[in-house]
Amino acid sequence: MSENNNLSVSAAQACVLGFAETDGSEEIPLERALGRVLAEDVRANRDQPPYDVSAMDGFAVRSADLATGGVLLTVIEDIKAGDLPKKTVASGQCARIMTGAPVPPGADAVIRVEDTRMLTDDSVEITVPVKAGNDIRVRGENMRHGDVVLHAGTEITPGVIGLLATVKRARVNVHRRPRVAILSSGDELEALEAPFDADKIPESNSHALMAQLQALGIEPVRLGIARDDPAELAGFLRQGLDYDVLLVSGGSSVGVHDHVRPTLEALGVAMHFWRVEMKPGHPLAFGTRGGTLVFGLPGNPVSSMVCFEQFVLPALRRRMGHPALFRRTVTATLAHLLKHRPGRMEFIRVTLATEANGRLRATSTGAQSSGDLCSMARADGLLVVPAESGNLAAGDLVQVQLLDGSLYQRTAGFVEEAA
Numbered sequence: 001m002s003e004n005n006n007l008s009v010s011a012a013q014a015c016v017l018g019f020a021e022t023d024g025s026e027e028i029p030l031e032r033a034l035g036r037v038l039a040e041d042v043r044a045n046r047d048q049p050p051y052d053v054s055a056m057d058g059f060a061v062r063s064a065d066l067a068t069g070g071v072l073l074t075v076i077e078d079i080k081a082g083d084l085p086k087k088t089v090a091s092g093q094c095a096r097i098m099t100g101a102p103v104p105p106g107a108d109a110v111i112r113v114e115d116t117r118m119l120t121d122d123s124v125e126i127t128v129p130v131k132a133g134n135d136i137r138v139r140g141e142n143m144r145h146g147d148v149v150l151h152a153g154t155e156i157t158p159g160v161i162g163l164l165a166t167v168k169r170a171r172v173n174v175h176r177r178p179r180v181a182i183l184s185s186g187d188e189l190e191a192l193e194a195p196f197d198a199d200k201i202p203e204s205n206s207h208a209l210m211a212q213l214q215a216l217g218i219e220p221v222r223l224g225i226a227r228d229d230p231a232e233l234a235g236f237l238r239q240g241l242d243y244d245v246l247l248v249s250g251g252s253s254v255g256v257h258d259h260v261r262p263t264l265e266a267l268g269v270a271m272h273f274w275r276v277e278m279k280p281g282h283p284l285a286f287g288t289r290g291g292t293l294v295f296g297l298p299g300n301p302v303s304s305m306v307c308f309e310q311f312v313l314p315a316l317r318r319r320m321g322h323p324a325l326f327r328r329t330v331t332a333t334l335a336h337l338l339k340h341r342p343g344r345m346e347f348i349r350v351t352l353a354t355e356a357n358g359r360l361r362a363t364s365t366g367a368q369s370s371g372d373l374c375s376m377a378r379a380d381g382l383l384v385v386p387a388e389s390g391n392l393a394a395g396d397l398v399q400v401q402l403l404d405g406s407l408y409q410r411t412a413g414f415v416e417e418a419a
Helices: 009-018 158-166 205-214 230-240 260-266 301-319 373-378
Strands: 025-029 058-061 071-079 093-097 109-112 116-120 123-126 148-150 171-175 180-185 221-226 245-249 270-273 285-289 292-297 329-334 345-354 360-364 381-385 397-402
Touching: 009 270, 009 285, 009 301, 058 071, 058 123, 148 158, 180 205, 180 230, 205 245, 205 301, 221 230, 230 245, 230 260, 245 301, 260 270, 260 285, 260 292, 292 301, 301 345, 301 373, 329 345, 329 381, 345 373, 345 397, 360 381, 360 397
Parallel strands: 071 093, 180 221, 180 245, 245 292, 329 360
Antiparallel strands: 025 171, 058 093, 058 109, 071 123, 116 123, 270 285, 285 292, 329 397, 345 360, 345 381, 381 397
16 A cells, blocks of 8 residues: 555554454353353253243132133142142132243133132132133243353343243354454653652553453453664564554654564565544554464554454454444534534534433533643543544434444444545
């Protein structure tokens, strides 16, 4: 590609996802499976329920005996959940039954206890008529033996955990989570554990990126800070290239001391792009070596986090087997004027509030400097200003990408004009 390979956000996302493949599978205990993605279909190992069961506490009856209310029946046995019936219900008879207990032979309906009146220990008056099948959950109503109850690609939620336990899956086959390394670059950076130096910049990017990864269920490895020395940088990068995904923060621009891209290329990384028409995050680089994805993220902390949201997050979710790759977007009303010059897609940090009419209102968090982490810390979402847009006025409807780790969708949720 040429030195001016400025890709649109959508084109850059498509490029990255073209290299993001699932990372194989592994078998893990059910208690560790929450949030993972099934790598195989799961089938029922029995009918559920295994027989006709009562949906209520009440009495198992013959509907033919109850064409009208006010009928007296003889109670022939009590059946609790876990019991098996011992008797057959004949005409004029019934069985006291608990929720989940099997319906005895001869009975074809259940009448709830509220519609009855006990006369003696073995005699009950049924006060309402009932039809066959009333309050009975039939055998196999939930699932049939051999049926696929969960498909590969299903995200494991608490409800899915319950279903897996129902079909006796103590261990489940899930897509593997990628191994991710984070490297920061720059002589100007001061590590968190280093002594205070007023002439240095606190290194925050690796910590923010680590948190973004942990929100996806990934525990990354922080490699440290590489100084602006090609040999030292190459040593760090060699370590990082042993991982499935390498995130390098800083040093990916075109300045004389920005060594990341040429060093990566010298190590055999094929660079696919190194600029994206977006703000913040223009100097974003992406390359691959074998199955390893390499992201050269901007050094400014907000730019780094925004680029993670747009490119790294979808790639990681695809590698983990998720069908929904992108943050959820919502429509909101803009609270004030936003100035924008056509050219680059812009991501504005905003807070969201609900108006009286139920619509969301988006308000800028303030200064939008790519180095201002305060604005990111306060943000509920990223307001997406299309590249071709001019100024936006108060009251305009806008799209906001939610910064919520539990809500995802299959498409990016914003559209760019065709070139």
